[in-house]
Amino acid sequence: MTERTLVLVKPDGVQRGLVGEIIARFEREGLKLVAVKTLALSRELAEKHYAVHRGKPFYDNLLAFITSGPVVALVLEGPQAISHVREMMGATNPADAASGSIRGDLATDTTRNLVHGSDSAATA
16 A cells, blocks of 8 residues: 655754665665655644653653754655655664664664654554
8 A cells, every 4th residue: 555654854864964865765665755845843843743752751852852953854655655664764762773774774872863754644
C-alpha cells in the first residue's frame, strides 16, 4: 500500500550538513520525495507536535533543541512508507540503533538524533 509520511530533519542534521545524505538514503530505498520545506518551529508548534511527551523529564530540553535552529520537513511516499522510514531511521537512542540506519550511522545522542518520523497514518 502506498503511503505518505512526514520526516523532520532536526536542527542537528541541518547544522551538520546532513540533509542531502538523509534524503539520498530515503531515495536509494525507493521512497519518493514529494515535498520539502525548511522552517523554524515556534515553541507553540513544537509543543503541539510533541504533546505526547508533555510531563516527561526530557520534554523541556526537547522543545529547546527542536526550536534552536531550522528543521527541514520532508514528505516521502512509497509502499508502507511509515514503517519503512521508521526502520531506516533506527532506534531513538543511536547507541541502540542498527548499523546502516540513519541514527546508527550518523546521530550523536538521544536528543540530537537527526530525524523525526511519523509513527502512524494519523500523525503522518
